[in-house]
Amino acid sequence: MRILHFSDPHFDLSLHTIPWRKWFGKRAIGALNLLGGRGHYFDEAEEKIDALRRFKESQGVELTICTGDYTALGLRAELENAAEIIALLAQPPERYITVPGNHDIYCFDVLHGDHFREYFGRYMHSDWPQYAVDDGWPFVRLFDELVVIGINSAKPNPLPWRSDGHIPPVQLEALEQIIADPRLEGRWIFVITHYAARLADGRPDTPSHGLRNADAFLQACRGIKKGAILNGHIHRCYRTDLSGEGLSVDLFCAGSATMQGRECFWLFDVTPEQIFVHRGLYDSECKEYRLASDAPS
Numbered sequence: 001m002r003i004l005h006f007s008d009p010h011f012d013l014s015l016h017t018i019p020w021r022k023w024f025g026k027r028a029i030g031a032l033n034l035l036g037g038r039g040h041y042f043d044e045a046e047e048k049i050d051a052l053r054r055f056k057e058s059q060g061v062e063l064t065i066c067t068g069d070y071t072a073l074g075l076r077a078e079l080e081n082a083a084e085i086i087a088l089l090a091q092p093p094e095r096y097i098t099v100p101g102n103h104d105i106y107c108f109d110v111l112h113g114d115h116f117r118e119y120f121g122r123y124m125h126s127d128w129p130q131y132a133v134d135d136g137w138p139f140v141r142l143f144d145e146l147v148v149i150g151i152n153s154a155k156p157n158p159l160p161w162r163s164d165g166h167i168p169p170v171q172l173e174a175l176e177q178i179i180a181d182p183r184l185e186g187r188w189i190f191v192i193t194h195y196a197a198r199l200a201d202g203r204p205d206t207p208s209h210g211l212r213n214a215d216a217f218l219q220a221c222r223g224i225k226k227g228a229i230l231n232g233h234i235h236r237c238y239r240t241d242l243s244g245e246g247l248s249v250d251l252f253c254a255g256s257a258t259m260q261g262r263e264c265f266w267l268f269d270v271t272p273e274q275i276f277v278h279r280g281l282y283d284s285e286c287k288e289y290r291l292a293s294d295a296p297s
């Protein structure tokens with residue numbers, strides 16, 4: 001089975017289409033950050049996602065996973081726009097899986113309105129809903145030799161200088177139970193969430209930017225015999241060996257698929273016995289994605 005993992009496309013609505021009167025507090029600050037120069041890094045995000053769709057189709061990808069941060073401010077208009085942009089990449093919908101990033105649930109009203117689920121819920125359903133203990137989380141998707149477990153680590157951050165994440169303990173308890181479920185014996189287990197439990201060098205991220213209960217999350221993943229932990233949030237691709245922490249799986253951060261100059265993603269080939277990992281990049285001259293090992297066309 002061939003799996004594409006990308007993250008953090010950060011689609012940018014053109015500023016004049018955003019309803020300014022709905023902005024308040026942190027959103028206004030987030031908007032100012034965008035206006036201050038962050039936004040132009042994602043100017044071609046929509047075109048790049050179409051290029052990623054071409055890559056996916058030409059490479060015979062059977063399952064696509066996105067670990068969140070579709071938007072900048074989590075506005076309903078942005079989520080609707082993002083859902084439209086990824087619709088073709090997400091074909092067929094039962095072969096596209098996602099979790100939200102912190103930018104997708106930027107403020108409490110977005111979460112309470114559950115706008116992310118409104119637009120992306122079709123990509124977050126569970127084959128084992130009996131394990132969904134926290135508003136639909138965690139979800140479980142079963143494929144032949146693979147199971148994907150979605151964990152929500154994104155939460156609203158009312159303080160503008162914080163962008164940390166947290167996984168509710170009930171999700172971690174359910175995660176341990178799912179991993180221990182005898183029906184998963186022998187399968188590859190991919191745990192996907194937005195926040196990075198570890199940085200590229202194996203250290204935890206800072207308290208104001210990282211996953212606050214990263215240690216508890218990794219503890220819950222110790223039962224995985226073969227698989228991977230997939231995340232985004234940090235806009236660089238990296239792979240971290242977690243064997244020093246007693247885990248049998250590596251952590252893969254997919255960075256951002258669309259951030260100018262840093263575009264990357266991961267491609268996994270999973271067979272019943274083995275896993276092969278490839279890193280993807282964007283050729284800005286051809287405006288196409290390719291594998292890092294491929295010769296430029």
Ligand SMILES: [Fe+2]
Binds near residue numbers: 008010103233234
């Ligand atoms: Fe991001």
Ligand SMILES: [Fe+2]
Binds near residue numbers: 103232233
């Ligand atoms: Fe993020």
